[in-house]
Amino acid sequence: MSNSGVVVPLNSKISCDKCGVKQSCLGRDLCACEPARLGEIKGPPRLYRRGDHLFRVGDSFESLYVIRSGAIKTYLISEDGAEQIIGFYGPGETIGFGAIANGQYRCNATALDTSSICKVSFEAVSRLCDRSPDTLRELIRGISAETVRLAEMILLLGKKTADQRVASFLLSQSGHQHERGYSATALTLSMSRTDIGRYLGLTVETVSRVLTRFQAQGALTKDRKQIRIRNLKTLRRIAGESGGDAFIEPTGRATLAS
Amino acid sequence: MSNSGVVVPLNSKISCDKCGVKQSCLGRDLCACEPARLGEIKGPPRLYRRGDHLFRVGDSFESLYVIRSGAIKTYLISEDGAEQIIGFYGPGETIGFGAIANGQYRCNATALDTSSICKVSFEAVSRLCDRSPDTLRELIRGISAETVRLAEMILLLGKKTADQRVASFLLSQSGHQHERGYSATALTLSMSRTDIGRYLGLTVETVSRVLTRFQAQGALTKDRKQIRIRNLKTLRRIAGESGGDAFIEPTGRATLAS
DNA sequence: CGACAGATTGAGAGACCTCAACCAGAGTGG
């Protein structure tokens, strides 16, 4: 796109050097290798507002998107109009991998919050890969990791109860926030209850009820999008993760410590 | 299938030239580029019997596996021991992508039938990628396509009814068989009802009941693993695919033609 | 303040699961 920075209050001259997510950005070496053509291969971070779309199913594929800040969801729409969220993504993560295969984006991507996103030309990344094995390895590892995440999502949707799904989701959020240097127990969710449901294959009401029950059981406290985990071990046990003194009643629903 | 007509005693000298799936095999150019080291980078096809494992979760990653013939399933085991099948794979398909990210296989893979499989050293493929952009593109496209398939699976598990799941599954099988030059309506399933259930997030009983109902409705006839699709359009409508004169009752279950 | 979207809570319904019995075909061994 343009380097002129009209749309965006962000400084178009922001250097990749100082970017907070550069260590996980596929474009980082592009800056070093082809600084003169930077504008061509990797636009300046653009700002998306809540609800803005990065791309939609069927859009022709040009770029991967690297998230500098904010939160993005990707989703599919079923024939009868229902929305299934495929993933929530945050700073440092890259989206758009599915489009590589056939030149079209295969899901929709929209901002959950105001987000700063770098568009990275896939053509440029490909070129870079020819010379930089590191970049190539990073790209392939990124897509590979995504397949693992999706497979685990399939396990969750295919086999887990509502309690397990919500607990797993919270633990996952906790992990991500922790990785990014935030508290592992004081979560600030960027998505609505509705979106949590659309992600976990549950209705809003079920999500709400489960959270309420978790709160009643002392596993967490909640206030809108602020979730404070009070008992990580309990959540782990409910989620069915090992390491949480896992104990699942043979008959079904996970039980809390008596 | 086999070039020589003999199923078992595979000749280690089998040439990639004559391989039936060479057009979709990542290793195909390895033969041409490094024929002298072929045995090192790409073993001869090995035969796996029903139930044999190609790899398990946690095994250290060395190779991708290209299916020459037969059928493979990949699966995960949940904390409480339930098996969720992630995918069924047939001739020409490559598995093991998830292991690239962190050097360990992240799912289990086992043969559903006697299968002929080529192990392709990932290290060798990587090396080849440095010189062959085509191979690289193929590798990346393969993984990318897998993320798309997994995302669609998530949509199925998160949003679809048992009827829709089974219908989608049958249509998918139909498509694959058709691609491979077989009938699109006379299906020979390589997996058990139990495995279909483990794939679709349903119990065996539900799968069985749905198939029985489809048969009663004239959409198909079944005999063990032989499924003959009698009305493709009806199946498409049930699956909720466009192009099948889609009509879904607002309240829920898809209806058949009256 | 009124309108509105998001979240919560309740009551009832339904799709799928669980438990259980029964059946069919493929081996196995006497």
Place this chain on the structure above:
DNA sequence: CCACTCTGGTTGAGGTCTCTCAATCTGTCG
């Protein structure tokens, strides 16, 4: 050849987890 076993598939009855429908509540925004 015929029990016998065993695995996989089908069918039935009943239970329940989650959904649907609906009402209420809360914080936000104009």
